Amino acid sequence: xxxxxxxxxxxxxxxxxxxxxxxxLKSSYLxxxxxxxxxxxxxxxxxxxxxKMRGATNAIxxxxxxxxxxxVVTHSSGNFAQALSLAAKNLGVKAxxxxxxxxxxxxxxxxxxxxxxITESESTPIARETEAERIQKxxxxxxxxxxxxxxVILGNATSAAELLQSYPDLDYVFAPVGxxxxxxxxxxxxxxxxNNCKTIGGEPFEVDDAFRSLKTxxxxxxxxxxxxxxxxxxxxxxxxxxxxxxxxxxxxxxxETEIISAMKLIWERMKIIIEPSCAVPFAALLRExxxxxxxxxxxxxxxxxxxxxNLPF
Amino acid sequence: xxxxxxxxxxxxxxxxxxxxxxxxLKSSYLxxxxxxxxxxxxxxxxxxxxxKMRGATNAIxxxxxxxxxxxVVTHSSGNFAQALSLAAKNLGVKAxxxxxxxxxxxxxxxxxxxxxxITESESTPIARETEAERIQKxxxxxxxxxxxxxxVILGNATSAAELLQSYPDLDYVFAPVGxxxxxxxxxxxxxxxxNNCKTIGGEPFEVDDAFRSLKTxxxxxxxxxxxxxxxxxxxxxxxxxxxxxxxxxxxxxxxETEIISAMKLIWERMKIIIEPSCAVPFAALLRExxxxxxxxxxxxxxxxxxxxxNLPF
Numbered sequence: 001x002x003x004x005x006x007x008x009x010x011x012x013x014x015x016x017x018x019x020x021x022x023x024x025l026k027s028s029y030l031x032x033x034x035x036x037x038x039x040x041x042x043x044x045x046x047x048x049x050x051x052k053m054r055g056a057t058n059a060i061x062x063x064x065x066x067x068x069x070x071x072v073v074t075h076s077s078g079n080f081a082q083a084l085s086l087a088a089k090n091l092g093v094k095a096x097x098x099x100x101x102x103x104x105x106x107x108x109x110x111x112x113x114x115x116x117x118i119t120e121s122e123s124t125p126i127a128r129e130t131e132a133e134r135i136q137k138x139x140x141x142x143x144x145x146x147x148x149x150x151x152v153i154l155g156n157a158t159s160a161a162e163l164l165q166s167y168p169d170l171d172y173v174f175a176p177v178g179x180x181x182x183x184x185x186x187x188x189x190x191x192x193x194x195n196n197c198k199t200i201g202g203e204p205f206e207v208d209d210a211f212r213s214l215k216t217x218x219x220x221x222x223x224x225x226x227x228x229x230x231x232x233x234x235x236x237x238x239x240x241x242x243x244x245x246x247x248x249x250x251x252x253x254x255x256e257t258e259i260i261s262a263m264k265l266i267w268e269r270m271k272i273i274i275e276p277s278c279a280v281p282f283a284a285l286l287r288e289x290x291x292x293x294x295x296x297x298x299x300x301x302x303x304x305x306x307x308x309x310n311l312p313f
Numbered sequence: 314x315x316x317x318x319x320x321x322x323x324x325x326x327x328x329x330x331x332x333x334x335x336x337x338l339k340s341s342y343l344x345x346x347x348x349x350x351x352x353x354x355x356x357x358x359x360x361x362x363x364x365k366m367r368g369a370t371n372a373i374x375x376x377x378x379x380x381x382x383x384x385v386v387t388h389s390s391g392n393f394a395q396a397l398s399l400a401a402k403n404l405g406v407k408a409x410x411x412x413x414x415x416x417x418x419x420x421x422x423x424x425x426x427x428x429x430x431i432t433e434s435e436s437t438p439i440a441r442e443t444e445a446e447r448i449q450k451x452x453x454x455x456x457x458x459x460x461x462x463x464x465v466i467l468g469n470a471t472s473a474a475e476l477l478q479s480y481p482d483l484d485y486v487f488a489p490v491g492x493x494x495x496x497x498x499x500x501x502x503x504x505x506x507x508n509n510c511k512t513i514g515g516e517p518f519e520v521d522d523a524f525r526s527l528k529t530x531x532x533x534x535x536x537x538x539x540x541x542x543x544x545x546x547x548x549x550x551x552x553x554x555x556x557x558x559x560x561x562x563x564x565x566x567x568x569e570t571e572i573i574s575a576m577k578l579i580w581e582r583m584k585i586i587i588e589p590s591c592a593v594p595f596a597a598l599l600r601e602x603x604x605x606x607x608x609x610x611x612x613x614x615x616x617x618x619x620x621x622x623n624l625p626f
Contacts, residue, residue, distance in 0.1 A: 044584045271357045271586040271617035304584035313621050
């Protein structure tokens with residue numbers, strides 16, 4: 001059930017020509033502040049600005065030639081819509097993207113810019129799924145889920161794999177928890193390439209479905225989604241949840257104010273742009289910093305796609 | 314008169330243990346947009362967030378032990394105040410900083426944070442100089458000018474030296490022109506380590522004193538300073554002007570709207586934070602992009618200290 005070490009290694013080789021081996025940055029100021037030694041894996045510098053480029057690329061590369069010819073389809077209003085569009089374009093494949101009609105114009109244009117073919121739907125999950133199914137039937141395109149897909153998870157694993165290749169003696173790797181695709185992939189690489197290393201998830205209190213799912217042993221949902229971390233509003237799926245249950249040590253929850261302050265610290269001190277979701281694992285580390293004192297901690301900075309007109313500070 | 318190659322090489326060795334060899338970033342999107350191949354030398358990732366750390370460090374390291382004991386003094390409300398404070402702190406030297414009483418509180422606190430000893434003065438140039446002279450007399454501290462000092466210029470030269478060490482076949486290196494210390498240092502390294510490479514300055518139309526100085530052959534001033542590039546409001550000095558006259562090929566002027574749009578492009582596409590002054594040379598390249606088609610262009614990204622509460626977009 002759980003993907004093997006060989007599968008992760010093959011994914012690394014497969015996506016290598018199509019994604020950046022993103023830099024790892026350090027900050028002596030943030031080390032001092034957190035009392036830990038932090039290694040920031042900068043997926044905000046990834047192509048299209050987020051780690052999702054890795055999963056999308058790996059998933060498309062696993063299709064048969066006939067499948068590639070028919071194209072791929074997904075529903076997303078966020079980074080995965082852009083990632084699938086760009087990954088498909090790079091591989092000469094058509095990408096059909098179902099976006100809610102009320103999605104911001106800037107996001108629609110980003111998808112178009114990467115060559116994605118947009119179909120608008122009502123914004124309910126059912127309407128989006130129905131529309132994606134219709135496109136599948138009409139075009140023969142393969143549906144690729146943004147986070148609950150084995151090949152997407154394997155592609156996402158390549159970020160932590162690169163990080164641990166450069167820094168094999170990390171004690172912890174932190175990643176944000178949204179739909180579960182990144183944390184599941186991260187935990188695979190930590191298991192296979194780490195040395196007594198543990199995977200920790202960061203999640204907003206406002207959308208703590210994954211935290212609760214680990215407690216109850218079944219996939220939980222969020223009744224409200226009042227968080228600034230707009231990439232983390234989704235819930236886990238049946239493909240990634242078993243991996244998370246087995247391999248993620250813990251999920252630490254953080255307050256909205258902690259997310260904003262962690263984001264501001266990274267902007268001001270590291271001079272790099274990260275999106276709010278991306279600040280969540282660093283906020284989690286700061287919240288519980290006594291426990292990680294003098295440890296070597298990797299943090300996956302998941303993405304940098306923010307609306308500069310709408311900053312929280 | 315013009316510093317020698319050996320002096321620049323010695324400065325590189327001297328500052329090496331105290332400054333970051335900052336990364337060089339590339340962006341395929343910005344290459345496509347500009348039709349050139351751009352190598353961004355990221356001094357926004359330098360200690361305290363700007364190239365000025367290099368000049369300040371080199372200047373202090375050139376002092377005698379007796380001079381170090383008495384400390385250093387400068388007048389600045391910008392990055393050099395922070396740079397001299399931090400460089401002095403790293404070397405166990407006292408730094409007296411004269412700041413205008415109306416300087417933003419956030420800048421005063423940054424200087425204090427780096428251990429600088431602040432004296433407030435009225436905001437006129439004469440009041441600041443008088444105050445700095447008084448401190449010199451009372452403490453025996455050595456005055457270090459932010460841009461018109463041979464050792465500061467030599468320290469600043471180390472950024473372009475590193476850039477050309479990694480990419481020796483650049484056709485051009487662009488840098489912003491403010492007080493002249495960075496462009497003078499850059500032009501020295503381009504002369505000594507470049508291969509048929511030229512130095513180009515970027516300057517806002519609103520404060521085009523250096524552009525006019527090169528035309529008239531004498532140091533010109535600005536009657537008004539209505540530019541967003543707040544690091545470029547100052548004028549050249551008798552130490553850097555002769556270097557600039559001899560070694561800078563050209564200064565390209567840009568409009569305020571071009572600066573803001575170049576800054577936004579770098580933030581959005583490269584996910585890094587740069588200050589407005591820092592966007593000026595990239596704006597200059599874009600303005601004249603036909604002339605630099607298919608060329609290899611280095612750009613010194615001078616710094617990343619911005620007030621996040623006061624962004625132009």
